[in-house]
Amino acid sequence: MSPTAVPTRPGQQADPAPGVPPAPFGFPRRLDALHAQVLREDAGGPPARRVPSPEGLVLLAAADPDGSSPGRFGLACRPATPEELAVPAPARAAFGAGLLALHCDLVEHTLRHALDHLAARTSGGADLLSRQLVQAGLADAALALLEERAGGPPAGQDALARAHLRLVAAGRTLLRLLGASGFLADGPGGELHAAEIAANVYAHPGTEG
Amino acid sequence: MSDTGGLAAPPAVTYPTVYAPPAAPLAGTDLDPPLRALDRHCRELSEGMREAGAAVDRDPDAIAGLLHLPAVGFQAQGSLPPEYRDTGAHPAGPVQASASSLGWAVTAERLAYGDAGVLLACPGPSLSGLAVEALADDAQRTAYYERVTSAPTWTFFGLTEPRKGSAAMELETSLAPDDDGTLVLNGEKRYVGTAARAQTGVVFCRRAPGPWGIEAVLLDTAQQGFEAELLPMVGLRGARISHIRLTDLRVRPEQVLGRHRPPSRRGLYGALHVLYRGRPGIAGMALGVTQAVCDYTAAHRPAMPASARGRLDGVLDRAAALRRLVHTVAGEIDHGVVDVPRIGAVKSRAAALAEETTLLAAELLGPASLIEHPWLEKAYRDVRAFEYMEGTGAVHRLSVFHGLVKGDLLGSGPVPEPYVTPAGVSARAGGRSAG
Ligand SMILES: Cc1cc2nc3c(=O)[nH]c(=O)nc-3n(C[C@H](O)[C@H](O)[C@H](O)COP(=O)(O)OP(=O)(O)OC[C@H]3O[C@@H](n4cnc5c(N)ncnc54)[C@H](O)[C@@H]3O)c2cc1C
Numbered sequence: 001m002s003p004t005a006v007p008t009r010p011g012q013q014a015d016p017a018p019g020v021p022p023a024p025f026g027f028p029r030r031l032d033a034l035h036a037q038v039l040r041e042d043a044g045g046p047p048a049r050r051v052p053s054p055e056g057l058v059l060l061a062a063a064d065p066d067g068s069s070p071g072r073f074g075l076a077c078r079p080a081t082p083e084e085l086a087v088p089a090p091a092r093a094a095f096g097a098g099l100l101a102l103h104c105d106l107v108e109h110t111l112r113h114a115l116d117h118l119a120a121r122t123s124g125g126a127d128l129l130s131r132q133l134v135q136a137g138l139a140d141a142a143l144a145l146l147e148e149r150a151g152g153p154p155a156g157q158d159a160l161a162r163a164h165l166r167l168v169a170a171g172r173t174l175l176r177l178l179g180a181s182g183f184l185a186d187g188p189g190g191e192l193h194a195a196e197i198a199a200n201v202y203a204h205p206g207t208e209g
Numbered sequence: 210m211s212d213t214g215g216l217a218a219p220p221a222v223t224y225p226t227v228y229a230p231p232a233a234p235l236a237g238t239d240l241d242p243p244l245r246a247l248d249r250h251c252r253e254l255s256e257g258m259r260e261a262g263a264a265v266d267r268d269p270d271a272i273a274g275l276l277h278l279p280a281v282g283f284q285a286q287g288s289l290p291p292e293y294r295d296t297g298a299h300p301a302g303p304v305q306a307s308a309s310s311l312g313w314a315v316t317a318e319r320l321a322y323g324d325a326g327v328l329l330a331c332p333g334p335s336l337s338g339l340a341v342e343a344l345a346d347d348a349q350r351t352a353y354y355e356r357v358t359s360a361p362t363w364t365f366f367g368l369t370e371p372r373k374g375s376a377a378m379e380l381e382t383s384l385a386p387d388d389d390g391t392l393v394l395n396g397e398k399r400y401v402g403t404a405a406r407a408q409t410g411v412v413f414c415r416r417a418p419g420p421w422g423i424e425a426v427l428l429d430t431a432q433q434g435f436e437a438e439l440l441p442m443v444g445l446r447g448a449r450i451s452h453i454r455l456t457d458l459r460v461r462p463e464q465v466l467g468r469h470r471p472p473s474r475r476g477l478y479g480a481l482h483v484l485y486r487g488r489p490g491i492a493g494m495a496l497g498v499t500q501a502v503c504d505y506t507a508a509h510r511p512a513m514p515a516s517a518r519g520r521l522d523g524v525l526d527r528a529a530a531l532r533r534l535v536h537t538v539a540g541e542i543d544h545g546v547v548d549v550p551r552i553g554a555v556k557s558r559a560a561a562l563a564e565e566t567t568l569l570a571a572e573l574l575g576p577a578s579l580i581e582h583p584w585l586e587k588a589y590r591d592v593r594a595f596e597y598m599e600g601t602g603a604v605h606r607l608s609v610f611h612g613l614v615k616g617d618l619l620g621s622g623p624v625p626e627p628y629v630t631p632a633g634v635s636a637r638a639g640g641r642s643a644g
Contacts, residue, residue, distance in 0.1 A: 123375060123379065
């Protein structure tokens with residue numbers, strides 16, 4: 001398969017600095033901001049309450065870099081308090097839609113990073129972005145994103161779960177395209193793992209198999 | 210960064226104590242008696258690896274306190290020539306059986322069923338030993354094996370660079386004479402397993418342009434000019450991938466592996482020799498975790514609806530088929546036939562299956578399964594590594610395509626020529642030597 005030349009993108013680096021992680025998306029921080037926004041507690045600082053999952057768990061930003069997962073990925077999980085369990089259905093639905101939008105934004109962030117990353121890596125005299133297999137992977141991820149955003153808010157928990165699973169697949173495609181840099185905890189690999197945990201807690205497809 | 214939201218200190222991670230790897234030979238296996246004995250032996254050795262795996266996931270350097278585990282000592286034995294083996298500590302039959310490519314695939318699968326991260330964290334020759342076996346002269350070989358058997362010794366195999374991963378043949382780390390004629394190494398390596406904790410290892414570098422300009426150098430990490438740091442990994446943290454910086458590191462002539470060989474049988478030849486032989490082991494590990502995840506899911510959800518059970522069975526069907534393929538390609542390597550596209554194909558398919566299996570298990574084990582099943586959450590992170598190790602899926606797919614066009618990939622065409630890469634590098638050579 002011969003490389004297909006691609007036009008240089010604005011802002012593209014000639015030589016990547018592989019030791020420098022890409023700009024963080026900040027998934028855990030944004031998750032907490034979503035809790036605060038939905039519960040109207042966005043007066044600054046961490047919210048006092050969070051939105052519970054259907055099973056009564058709460059996922060929040062709490063970094064524990066030297067601890068176990070999910071603390072290493074900036075998240076902690078605890079049972080919801082009685083006050084949190086009383087969060088009404090509309091707020092829960094708004095949180096569900098917000099979490100899906102956050103997942104979409106993270107996949108887009110990773111896609112943009114992958115474009116820059118692959119444009120700056122060369123093989124056989126051409127950049128990796130010019131390889132058709134690479135192009136197809138990036139295009140697939142972009143199409144998945146386009147479709148998700150066009151679909152509107154999912155109706156019901158199962159539809160929400162299915163949408164997250166599609167985004168997980170798109171995210172995994174991008175992480176494969178990032179090579180081993182996609183397996184570093186301080187880059188998109190770590191952030192997407194956090195998003196996958198959030199989807200697993202808040203938007204699970206149920207157990208009907 | 211943020212508050213703890215009312216959280217107490219996180220509890221130590223404990224995994225379920227019931228550990229019951231399948232006793233019968235795994236589906237898809239057709240092993241002769243010595244290999245069946247090896248399979249049984251490794252099944253027993255994998256006991257205790259889950260707990261060790263949790264410790265290594267939390268702190269990869271915890272392996273230093275786990276050297277008493279029999280699996281840790283055993284895994285390296287087959288990669289040592291017989292005269293260097295610890296015959297008092299390990300039964301000779303299984304050790305000898307583990308010394309082939311097929312034996313290593315069997316060993317890797319059973320021990321990865323316990324924990325793949327622990328397996329990769331272990332001291333021993335690992336890939337650097339394969340490079341020494343392929344390239345070293347007698348003096349180099351003796352010095353190397355004496356070193357790695359005198360005390361627990363961690364080693365590394367440094368090929369990938371910050372700017373060159375899949376395109377490893379374009380590597381840029383340089384080996385050049387300085388003013389007084391001493392060879393000096395300069396460059397960087399990245400994602401190299403164990404390098405920041407190793408005592409010795411192999412670095413691939415360039416002495417001249419072109420494929421034959423690549424050399425393999427055996428380094429001591431205490432040498433001036435060697436620096437390495439651990440990289441933070443999503444999973445499989447026992448692999449301890451590292452970033453290496455080589456600055457004016459002075460290389461003695463006896464450190465150049467295969468200095469007695471012609472350039473076409475030195476550096477690049479050694480790298481390919483190692484990678485082709487390493488892949489069945491990675492595939493074995495991926496299948497070991499796949500099997501473990503299936504067994505874990507079935508054990509934790511005994512009353513599964515037929516549709517869910519069917520999806521899990523679909524994974525097991527594929528695992529059995531891939532296991533058979535892994536054993537076939539590994540057995541061929543042991544007979545001197547290196548079918549590059551098929552070796553890469555089974556590695557990348559096994560890696561993809563392992564990833565799919567963990568996603569399926571997370572779905573089947575219900576909401577918050579990744580919180581309630583810390584072992585699954587770890588396996589879910591760990592398996593993603595297999596995609597990158599020893600070549601990405603895309604690179605292997607392209608190789609499969611070439612295999613399809615050129616020859617006998619599907620088994621119905623003419624008998625293939627021994628594989629010759631476009632650069633003319635013969636890949637036909639012996640298996641993991643028993644010494
Ligand atoms: C756990 C782990 C352990 C490792 N251990 C070691 C080790 O011990 N020693 C060592 O030297 N290395 C090691 N590696 C590195 C590994 O070998 C590389 O990650 C791998 O070779 C891919 O290189 P890369 O990450 O730079 O990806 P890149 O080469 O940058 O690839 C990026 C993407 O482009 C695709 N791509 C690349 N070239 C082409 C092409 N021609 N056509 C189409 N698509 C292409 C790839 O498939 C990938 O999706 C390890 C990696 C991991 C994750």
